[in-house]
Amino acid sequence: MLVPIIMALVFSFTNYDVISQMDFVGINNYVGLFTDDQFITSLLNTLWFAVLTVPTGVILALLLAVLFNRQIRGISIFRTFVFIPVITSMVAVSLVWSMLYEDNAGLLNTLLGYVGLGPVHWLTDTNIAMISIAIMSVWKGLGYNMTIFLAGLQGVPGELYEAATIDGATARQKFMKITVPMIAPTTYFVTLMALIGSLQVFDQVWIMTQGGPVDATKTVAMYLYQYGFQFYKMGYACAAAYVLFILVFIVSLIQNISSKKWGDLA
Numbered sequence: 001m002l003v004p005i006i007m008a009l010v011f012s013f014t015n016y017d018v019i020s021q022m023d024f025v026g027i028n029n030y031v032g033l034f035t036d037d038q039f040i041t042s043l044l045n046t047l048w049f050a051v052l053t054v055p056t057g058v059i060l061a062l063l064l065a066v067l068f069n070r071q072i073r074g075i076s077i078f079r080t081f082v083f084i085p086v087i088t089s090m091v092a093v094s095l096v097w098s099m100l101y102e103d104n105a106g107l108l109n110t111l112l113g114y115v116g117l118g119p120v121h122w123l124t125d126t127n128i129a130m131i132s133i134a135i136m137s138v139w140k141g142l143g144y145n146m147t148i149f150l151a152g153l154q155g156v157p158g159e160l161y162e163a164a165t166i167d168g169a170t171a172r173q174k175f176m177k178i179t180v181p182m183i184a185p186t187t188y189f190v191t192l193m194a195l196i197g198s199l200q201v202f203d204q205v206w207i208m209t210q211g212g213p214v215d216a217t218k219t220v221a222m223y224l225y226q227y228g229f230q231f232y233k234m235g236y237a238c239a240a241a242y243v244l245f246i247l248v249f250i251v252s253l254i255q256n257i258s259s260k261k262w263g264d265l266a
Contacts, residue, residue, distance in 0.1 A: 152186030
């Protein structure tokens, strides 16, 4: 793993294009990135996707985990239904949701038509295309985060809830005063992994919109893919990859520093 990581760093300071002779260009690639409107747009789109998916995905997963953390006959069936999208191919899921979002014959617009609404241009409207992809992404990863939260919830001692019940605590008080603090390390882990994943989003965007409409859904991962494997500007693409790496590193560092406070809650 170290060899390609180091080579990519070296290439990011060159004009490497696979075919012609490679020359050292210093920080020109990095300067070019931050003077390229498309890259800035891709960076902002990536951050917007993270804002849309991370809080929503974490909160919904926690609520589902609390709901399914009960000893009820047949509860495992419902857990399985929620987890199935996780093990389904992202390509297959993206294609199915593209059909659901289709402007004229898509299921969602058909249902909206029955109540006199729509059609909504889910993937062709610059204002809602990224939101549409975010909805699908949250649904796809919900089961994984729910499973992690379930593991955390099942590690909370039952005696705490029994004592709280004796003291007259309500369900909301138990959740806020016992559940949330006790699963703080789990919440930290789920949030960190969701952030890292959202900053590297590529598959569903490429399949559903290919960055459109008008670059409204183009992400940093897609930007570096295009420059590296379509335009063969590998040096430039490696620079974009390292900017993405630095972004992920900064987010992870902030999360790591804040984890001390998360740990204090527990």
